[in-house]
Amino acid sequence: MRDGACRCGAVLYSIDGPVRDLIVCHCGACVEATGGPWAASAVAREDLTVVDEATLRWDRAAVSEHDARRGSCRSCGVVVFWDAPARPTVSFAAATLVDASDLEVAGEIWVGETAARSAATAHPAGLPASVVVPWRG
Numbered sequence: 236m237r238d239g240a241c242r243c244g245a246v247l248y249s250i251d252g253p254v255r256d257l258i259v260c261h262c263g264a265c266v267e268a269t270g271g272p273w274a275a276s277a278v279a280r281e282d283l284t285v286v287d288e289a290t291l292r293w294d295r296a297a298v299s300e301h302d303a304r305r306g307s308c309r310s311c312g313v314v315v316f317w318d319a320p321a322r323p324t325v326s327f328a329a330a331t332l333v334d335a336s337d338l339e340v341a342g343e344i345w346v347g348e349t350a351a352r353s354a355a356t357a358h359p360a361g362l363p364a365s366v367v368v369p370w371r372g
């Protein structure tokens with residue numbers, strides 16, 4: 236059993252079943268909707284319970300061949316779900332899980348040049364000492 240919530244706590248959901256490892260989507264639509272690459276897990280539709288559907292606003296995803304929609308919180312605006320109705324699963328933002336520490340990044344998709352460059356130099360724990368910062372003596 237896992238629980239999740241948006242930043243303000245209006246959107247609450249629970250998951251009773253296995254979840255997928257994380258896929259980080261760098262597509263233009265995700266970046267536009269969320270302000271950056273979107274790290275998402277996914278769950279079987281029947282294993283997901285949203286406490287109050289009325290807290291969600293659904294927008295058609297700008298670019299999608301799956302007729303997908305993004306579900307965001309009506310209060311704080313955080314994008315919580317990505318849902319393509321024909322699929323048996325629903326994707327959700329990893330950052331909204333109460334505890335996603337056991338999930339690994341399984342892959343990065345729609346990676347453009349900038350993201351590919353940064354992925355090659357990724358550091359999991361913030362700025363490493365090897366980065367030269369001119370104003371740091």
Ligand SMILES: [Zn+2]
Pocket residue numbers: 241242243244245246308309310311312313
């Ligand atoms: Zn919220």
Ligand SMILES: [Zn+2]
Pocket residue numbers: 260261262263264265266273345
């Ligand atoms: Zn995307």
